Amino acid sequence: MTGHVPALVQPTADRGETQASFPRARAALARAAQRQAASPPGRLRALRSAFLDAHTDAVYAELTAGHTRGLRLAELAAAAEGAFPGLVPTAAELAADRALAQARKAGHEIDLGIFFCRILRSPRSGGHLVDTLLRPTARALDLLPGFTATGRADLGSVRMERRDGVARLTLCRDDCLNAEDDRQVDDMETAVDLALLDDAVELCLIRGGEMTHPRYVGKRVFSAGINLKSLHSGGISLVGFLLRRELGYLHKIWRGVRVDDGASWRSPTRSKPWVAAVDTFAIGGGMQLLLVVDHVLAASDVYLSLPAAQEGIIPGAANFRLSRYTGPRLARQIILEGHRIPATDSEARLLVDEVHSPDELDAAVERSLDRLRGPAVAVNRKMLNVAEEDLGAFRRYMAEFALEQALRLHSADVIDKVGRFTTRGVVPLS
Template structure:
């Protein structure tokens, strides 16, 4: 906590309230420690644990509703520093004991299967919902997440020189002014995990920062997976193997993905260049090309692109409700594209939309036969290579997705998605998935 806050009456009130939360959290941890580990608890012990968590989480919620802006100011030196999500929750654990789990407890949880976790990320969800709901802290955090990552800044000189980046999940190549991002997790049908989120954000940052790039293109690469060997695939959505293993985190995947590279596709990357007074964000138009399928997170991605092409034998689906989770900002964006009825059919009922269906034209700009797909993609990319495109897409995005509306949605998403990660139905599904793989 900063000295400036500690020296004010409001600071004294904050310290007193934080101390009460810390005491309640310590007592809760002692009670939980007397129980079996989460995966081994009896029904009676699970009920006791739920009651313990409910009591202390109610205290955390009340504290953050009253003090979110003060807490955030303390962690960011009065909003003078751009702090990313992971750094923010880590700093909160140090400065306000008991408010969010510390690094040691999270590391211990990380090594457990999803069903064997205590659900500590729910406390991060409580914290981040309050931060994002704050009229001062929320916008500052969203802007901080639009800054280029340190990894991208480190790689930028080499990329501007060579025009090529190879990562585990993504290949980025600049050719003829086009940043060509190819998702290349060929073994898992481009199913997303934290590695891919990091690689995608790095690639998007580089494409936006490189002055030689005018337009971006995203496409899936050819697969080695037995079911689709040799075929291009856009994305199979969230990596269920990683989810079962407890390797899909709220902060490192679910929130970073939405507030990081996907937001940058919409709003651009923020820089410190004072010469960009007319627009501090560097924005560029983007095209997506769908081969075979775009499932789950892959379908979510399509909703932020300026144009989408699909091969005629491909389909889109967003089965998050059946998987038990919330499809990112898909609920926020999909209805605007399809209308509320079809959006509910897709999200709540798992409806699959084939590229050749009339309803697909609400989500796809052009449907092309596979043997003509490459040529159609090149023609589509050239259509977005115009001087007025960036200004017009900026105004379209401002009208269709006002930042304040997005912030309010993401605030509630932070909590609801954290709860869904530990819902009994989700744990049952990922447990059965793990058993099938075994």
Template structure:
């Protein structure tokens, strides 16, 4: 392991104490057994040392986050996506963030056996997103199209079709149909599906022939739902148990990547873009069977939701033990505070057939009428003035600074939840049942 060394930049102030605290953690961890093999006393000793170092990191970032971010982005003239940003910061300021080697070692472990380095990433990203200077720049960077989407765009514009493992995109009559097709896991999201969804959203937004986007689940091969369409089962808890759900690559990228683009659009800085830096389009969600957890979160950023009469929506945050993304930020806007607390804190399930579900779904139809209802929605949202009006609605309902401040706190709180004993126990029981 490479020893932590102080950077010459930003030296002084709290920096020496930060360096010393980080060095103590590294020395202690190197002398202890692997995380999963530590005794209760050893775990407590490691936790105390980490807490001391994390307190120093918080103090340092409170004083220097804008200087750190400006150094990493050349005075905010270079855009670094989340993964690029934490990687660059770990190299430039090694006492602040885990190294690539430390993260690689943790990726080999189950969630229960990890060292918890992502909490330090959460501390850093809370400070960046919380900054009125650095935070907007990072959010703006995350609205850029991904290199993968730009590579696939010419073929999509030519053929009107792209198929990834998790998502199929088809353009028909001015609409882009994004079909989530992880039939092996009821469209439960993992890192691969988040990448595929952001690619698909980028393609739909960048193709000038597309006026409206539609998100729907495909037919399943799961024995219980064979041949039925399913919207989404939410986060892939089996992947979380195995250590495959990361803070940066999944939980934050999902929120600041494709979900944020569904709200704000994809950024384009080409000539003629003086009137708007993003390309936005209206979006429709078509819910068959259920939209659980992250599936329900998707509905909260769409412009029109059609649900089959036998479908239901739920955000089982209390059962899973994690924070349901920006669901806490958005659900109350749709349902009011009382219902949002019932859903998030108590696990209430909203059936499409009950009156309260109409606060989430605009239209409820019989399962066999779903295709026709989606077609009607596409026709209505194709009107020329829709894009300008949805832009103004989103600006009023979800001001960018409020979203930024929410995501700043989410970055740390979700990181802490990932390593809490109740979450580890719950996902372990789920994996055992599977």
């Protein structure tokens, strides 16, 4: 294959013709993948891309039994491996990559990025996938009876307590300043599901717990963002972290969890107001989290930052959401130049609703929770979010993010930067 796309996988103008060519294109893809196993990866990627450009909806329909079953990201990739040989990396290839440091990986996640990019680009297939990912996880459904009965759940990196109608989520990765990895993404999505599904919860609070890290012993920290140490060692995945985080718990905080309660005439999503209380700093993913909650309080010694340029990666959906809060010029300064914002700076008023001295923050949090109670608050925040963020625009952003972030993960500059951050013994702040 030398720059052209085989005719069997080229798009055609006629829908019936495309459907008729689908089996032939599928067989051609499998044969080409076998022949090109030892070829430069770019050639096979071009073939996979062309096949999906022509047949995305047919592929997705087959994998989901005509949209009658919802598959999560990892499940969808696994199903594609079995149904369409050569379309995505094999489970063995992905497992081998997961065992390696980031610098030594073969880059198979780039092929997953191609796959999810094409699925999400399609209004029909991507819309169904985004909708599927708003449903509660199996883990959350298993834990829900216990949480509703006791009002408590210890998920590992997140502790939950329901008190006075408030689900209080405490981020408790005290060893790494709440720097996120795949494990914490799973815990956070479970916690968000539980908070939204429990009828006794009226609103939700997110706050960092006290740290044991030598530099911050006994001090609350909100979030240091992505765990760069985990990224360096190969422990940050495209599917389990970078895509699941945005399409999972962050999107659920913003839009709500999808429930099937038998009332087809009602909205399928259940949402509630969210408050974030920020101690010490909200860096990277921590700052991204602030963009999807309804009210943000910060201690006066807090700072906010999105050091994406220093790390070389894309800061999730912050590029999509931040300018709504700050305007485009300041958003570019924050994302492209690493501009840091102290909570006491006038610019912080665009991102933080209240700033208090550290010893007054607890009381201020409780006052804000009292103000945000009530069913009218919940429905109005829902309508504000519907007006502010178009679901189709979010899906299209995530389509491009899937591929561009995969490419960034395996780029030479990211590997070099992350290696330097960690080998110098720098605290893994994102």
